[in-house]
Structures are given as structure tokens and as C-alpha cells.
Amino acid sequence: MTAAMEGSAPRRTRIQQEKRELILEAALEVFSTNGFRGSTIDQIAEAAGMSKPNLLYYFRRKEDIHETLMQRLLDTWLAPLRELDDIGDPLTELRSYIRRKLEMARDFPRESRLFANEILQGAPRIKPMLEGELKTLVDEKAAVIKGWMRAGKIARTDPWHLIFSIWATTQHYADFDVQVRAVLGADRGGDGRFEDAARFLEQLFLDGLKPKG
Amino acid sequence: MTAAMEGSAPRRTRIQQEKRELILEAALEVFSTNGFRGSTIDQIAEAAGMSKPNLLYYFRRKEDIHETLMQRLLDTWLAPLRELDDIGDPLTELRSYIRRKLEMARDFPRESRLFANEILQGAPRIKPMLEGELKTLVDEKAAVIKGWMRAGKIARTDPWHLIFSIWATTQHYADFDVQVRAVLGADRGGDGRFEDAARFLEQLFLDGLKPKG
DNA sequence: CTAACGTTTGTCCAACCGGTCAAAAATTTG
DNA sequence: CAAATTTTTGACCGGTTGGACAAACGTTAG
Structure with missing residues (x-):
């Protein structure tokens, strides 16, 4: 070499x-x-x-493999958030962000679990990146969302916690897959579960649980 | 002995x-x-x-410790869901379930992470319990929630995915704590983050993101 | 007091694990 | 082809880990 x-x-x-x-x-x-x-x-x-x-x-070294894997992962993993842009209709923009994140949980569950494993154990190898690159990106997108709120396009809430909740709900279907399947059972735990999840999440994030009336 | x-x-x-x-x-x-x-x-x-x-x-054996820990954990971990009952007002009932779960993420983060670790790795030691005890409990509570929907007390959605979303959003603050702190930064990542989360989640689950109008 | 029982520790072992090394095998280059 | 270079492998090593064991120590009941 x-x-x-x-x-x-x-x-x-x-x-x-x-x-x-x-x-x-x-x-x-x-x-x-x-x-x-x-x-x-x-x-x-x-x-x-x-x-x-x-x-x-x-x-x-074993660590070199993990490190290389992690570096590659992060780019693709944050791509959906990077795409969140100020150009379209806010609600549509958020809805498609949620959909993209859910698709990633469906198509790249191993990547999601690798990431979850790292964070769970205190992110020993990527903490600097969380505090740097990730925080910067999230702050930036939070500002965009805040703009939407000021313009009255979406309800006023905390943009950071909104992003957290999108991460949590979508990645749940990759990280906790065994549990999801177990609870849904043989009939509902099949391939359709992601479409059910998509429908549910869309309704949750747009309308919440209050009955119409 | x-x-x-x-x-x-x-x-x-x-x-x-x-x-x-x-x-x-x-x-x-x-x-x-x-x-x-x-x-x-x-x-x-x-x-x-x-x-x-x-x-x-x-x-x-090392496994015996883990097993004992796991058995004890599950009782306390599912207690909030067990308490979800048909007696009160549905929206209030759900709101206090979310609040209780979030309090558990705040007060027992180690338990949450232990559980997450197990599920992440395919739940090798507790899968039977997920498919048995847990599924039974969730199905039971899903039936209660369905009743509320039929009565027009809350919006119609998938009760199972609703429960998943509550688990995901609340446990996120324990399991992904490092990430949450990193993104919120020194000023907002302090003790107040759970109250911010509580406020946000309440609004999300009740009203969603559509602006009032 | 003392015998029986419960508790603690030092020592040891076999399996595993990350990583090295030199030498063989395969491939590329001239 | 032959030399140079890259790739592959078997053997090996030092450190760690889960666990066994017997002997020492402490406690309690008769």
C-alpha cells in the first residue's frame, strides 16, 4: 500500500x-x-x-470500522432535515419531512439502530459532532420553523421539541421494531405497519387528538 | 444457604x-x-x-442479574399504562398518561435505557413477554381508546400507533438525553427541558400543528 | 464454648478477543 | 517471463472476562 x-x-x-x-x-x-x-x-x-x-x-483497528461507518451514516441520516426548506407551504413541508424520515426508518433500520446504540451509550465517539454540526443544523431549521409560526402558517410551539418529536416517532419504528411487531401481532405487524404509521403520524402532527367540532 | x-x-x-x-x-x-x-x-x-x-x-451468573433487573423493571415500567382507565375524561386521561410517562423518563432514565438497550438488540431475553403480557395489556388499552373514539370524545385514529407515539416521544428524553442536551445547548438544555417538553407534547397531542383559525 | 451455617476473599482457569507478524499466495507491472 | 507489489492466511500473544473453588472469616444457635 x-x-x-x-x-x-x-x-x-x-x-x-x-x-x-x-x-x-x-x-x-x-x-x-x-x-x-x-x-x-x-x-x-x-x-x-x-x-x-x-x-x-x-x-x-475495530474502532476504525465503526468510525468510518459513523461518518458516512451521518450525512445520509441528516439529509432529510437539510432538505427542509423555506420555499414550499409549511404544513406540506413538515408533512413530507415526516414522511421521508419514516421511509428512512423503513429502508435503513440498521443505520437507525447503529445511531441509537451510539447515543444510548452516551455518544462517546460523536458527542463533538452533536454539539457542533448537528446543533448548528437544528438551530438553523428551528429558525425557519419559527418564521412559519410568526407568519401564522403553523401553530406556535417549541421548534426544537417539535424536531425531537419527529425524530422520536419515526425512528421508533426502526429502533423498537421488535416491540412494534410483537404488540401489533402477526396480522397487523406485517408490511402494512409503516403505512398505518404514516397515516397516524400525519393526523397526529396536523390535527392532534381533539375531536372535530 | x-x-x-x-x-x-x-x-x-x-x-x-x-x-x-x-x-x-x-x-x-x-x-x-x-x-x-x-x-x-x-x-x-x-x-x-x-x-x-x-x-x-x-x-x-451475570445473566441472572440482568434477568432479575428486567423482571422488576417491567412492572414499574408499565404501571402508567395500567393506570390508564375508562373512568375519567378521555383527553384528561391521555394527558396525564403522557405526563406520567415523561416524569418516568425524567426520574428513571437508567431504567428506560436498560429497556431500550434490550429492545434495540432484538429483545433476546424478553421477546416472549412482549408478545404475551405486553401485547395483552396494549390490546386492552387500545380497546378502551377505541371506545372513546366511538363516543366522539377524541379524534379517530389508530390506538396502537397512538400508544407507540406516546412511548417514543417521552422515552426519547431519557434514551437520547445526550443528543437532546447537545442540541438544546447549555442554556436551554438544563433542568427546564422536561417542562418545555411537557408543554410541547401536550399541545402536539391535543391540537397538532395546524394554526388556529 | 463450639458446632453449624453464612459470608468473603485470593487464587486460579479456560475461553475469548483485539491485534501482530512473518511467510505464502495472488496479482500487477515492466 | 520475472520482479515488485498487494492480498491472504495460520500461528501466535498479551490482556480481559466469566466463572469455579477451597480456604478463611464471621455469625448465630444450642
Whole structure:
């Protein structure tokens, strides 16, 4: 392996790129179900179809895999919030944000669980990013929402807690999937549960629970 | 130690009861922050102020501690839902359920995280209970809520997903506490965040986001 | 007092785990 | 082809972890 220049991405062969992808995919599976400390390099190596020393040739330390995974994750994970924009109708904008977040919980549950695992244990590896990048982004979007409130387009509430509640309700369907399935039972716990959730959440966020009248 | 009779609770000395409590308290602290596999018996023993072999005298296996903790947890954890009753005014009843759940997230965050950890990893040790006891309880309360809807006391929605959304939004403040604090920042992330959350959730669940008009 | 029982500890072990290393195998390059 | 380079593997290592065990210590009842 040729030495990489400081600060630039290391040059990699075709095989290195492919194998690294293979490892990251396997690691996502393993980390998201067992947590960082609960996962072993052997498990990841086996899931990736290679030997442990071979894996360690591509990632020198277990932490490096986790770190790489985390960095990639965060971009895609925050994309829906980044898209929340001031251009459209506020209620429509919020509704589609909720829908996108719910789709991510449906399509990328492992990513959601990986993230949840990290936060649950105190976010030891990404706390700086939460206080920096994430806070900045949320503050920015909270300002947008506040504008909507001042313009009378949506009801006045706390924009930060509004964002929290959207995160919580949507990610719940990925992170607590086992519980959701168990409670809904065999008949209602199937593929339709996400559409039911979408309908429910839309109604909740728009109208709340008070009866019409 | 005298042998316990089959099926009945083992007879225990005063010291055994006290030490077992001490261990469970320490284990709750350790398990909830490191997860099951991420926690060592040594850590728990040290937190409980005793040696590892001594701890193993009271609980023969690490799993036994976790299991005992889990069993106790579930009773207190589901208590608020059990209290949800048909007697009062529906909206008031739901509002106080949300408030109670939020208070539990504030006062028992470790219990919440322990539970979240277990579910996140596929609930390997409590799945039967989810499909049995928990499902029964939720189905029962969903029926109560459905009654309220039929009577026109609250808006018609899916009672199961309503319960999920209450769980998600309230437990979020315990499970994702680090993130909540990070995003709110030093000034708003203090003790007042639970009151802000309570106000926000009340408004969300009652009125939703549509502006009054 | 003393025998029986309950509690605590030091020592030890086998399994596991993250990571190293040198050498073999495969691939690329000239 | 042959040399250089990259990839793969088996063997190994030191540290940790869950748990066993017997001996020491403390307590209590007769």
C-alpha cells in the first residue's frame, strides 16, 4: 500500500475499495444488532466472508470500522432535515419531512439502530459532532420553523421539541421494531405497519387528538 | 444457604436481601450505560463495593442479574399504562398518561435505557413477554381508546400507533438525553427541558400543528 | 464454648478477543 | 517471463472476562 499524503484521501486499489465496502456492509449488520462492544472482529470478518487478519489488513483497528461507518451514516441520516426548506407551504413541508424520515426508518433500520446504540451509550465517539454540526443544523431549521409560526402558517410551539418529536416517532419504528411487531401481532405487524404509521403520524402532527367540532 | 422449595421464592437472610438490592442498583447503573455485553462483573462488583467472587455468591451468573433487573423493571415500567382507565375524561386521561410517562423518563432514565438497550438488540431475553403480557395489556388499552373514539370524545385514529407515539416521544428524553442536551445547548438544555417538553407534547397531542383559525 | 451455617476473599482457569507478524499466495507491472 | 507489489492466511500473544473453588472469616444457635 502506497503511503497517503497528509490530509488527502488515501489512494486505493480496486480490490481495496471493494473489500472495504464489503467489510462496512458486514460491520453495519453486526454493530447494529450487537452494539460496538458486543460485536467481535471475528463476527464481522465471517459476515464479510474473510479471515480476521485479512479484515485487519483493510481496517487496522475495530474502532476504525465503526468510525468510518459513523461518518458516512451521518450525512445520509441528516439529509432529510437539510432538505427542509423555506420555499414550499409549511404544513406540506413538515408533512413530507415526516414522511421521508419514516421511509428512512423503513429502508435503513440498521443505520437507525447503529445511531441509537451510539447515543444510548452516551455518544462517546460523536458527542463533538452533536454539539457542533448537528446543533448548528437544528438551530438553523428551528429558525425557519419559527418564521412559519410568526407568519401564522403553523401553530406556535417549541421548534426544537417539535424536531425531537419527529425524530422520536419515526425512528421508533426502526429502533423498537421488535416491540412494534410483537404488540401489533402477526396480522397487523406485517408490511402494512409503516403505512398505518404514516397515516397516524400525519393526523397526529396536523390535527392532534381533539375531536372535530 | 438453605435449599429453596421448587416453585416458591427462595428463603433469604437479611444480609442476602440487602446485598442483592445493592448489586441490582449497581448493575442498573452499569448495564444501562454500557449494555449487557459491554458491562463486566468486575465493574458491577466495584460499583456495589464488593469483590467479584462475593458478587457471584449472590448471583451465580451475570445473566441472572440482568434477568432479575428486567423482571422488576417491567412492572414499574408499565404501571402508567395500567393506570390508564375508562373512568375519567378521555383527553384528561391521555394527558396525564403522557405526563406520567415523561416524569418516568425524567426520574428513571437508567431504567428506560436498560429497556431500550434490550429492545434495540432484538429483545433476546424478553421477546416472549412482549408478545404475551405486553401485547395483552396494549390490546386492552387500545380497546378502551377505541371506545372513546366511538363516543366522539377524541379524534379517530389508530390506538396502537397512538400508544407507540406516546412511548417514543417521552422515552426519547431519557434514551437520547445526550443528543437532546447537545442540541438544546447549555442554556436551554438544563433542568427546564422536561417542562418545555411537557408543554410541547401536550399541545402536539391535543391540537397538532395546524394554526388556529 | 463450639458446632453449624453464612459470608468473603485470593487464587486460579479456560475461553475469548483485539491485534501482530512473518511467510505464502495472488496479482500487477515492466 | 520475472520482479515488485498487494492480498491472504495460520500461528501466535498479551490482556480481559466469566466463572469455579477451597480456604478463611464471621455469625448465630444450642
